[in-house]
Amino acid sequence: MTDAVDQMSFEDAMKELETVVGQLERGDVALDQSIALYERGAALKARCEAKLKEAEEKVAKITLGEGGQPNGTAPLDA
Template sequence: MSTPVEEMSFEDAMKELEAVVGQLERGEVALDQSIALYDRGAQLKARCEAQLKEAEEKVAKITFGENGAPKGTAPLDD
């Protein structure tokens, strides 16, 4: 849990989130640690959601024009 969440890739954040959920579900940790894990999990979830939203916006930019009509591709970094 040392990597800042905002610096994590989607894959790394998902992997850690799965580990956090597993620990919480098994009840292997004390209450204080459970609260810290839950907080970390919430941050990881938000990171994953933000990265998915960004990916969806890029796909929409590639496949649809401003009027919603299908179009060709556009550079991702406009």
């Protein structure tokens, strides 16, 4: 749990989030550690949501050419 959350890939953040949730569900950690795990889990969840949104926006902006084949992307409208 030493990696900066904002630098993690979606897959790494999801894997660690699953680990955190598992630890919290078992309930065998001290209160202080539970709070730290919960905070880390919240940050990991936010990272996963942000990476998913990025991917959705990229997919939504793929442009199609003749015959419905992808031919590039269009700029994302803010």
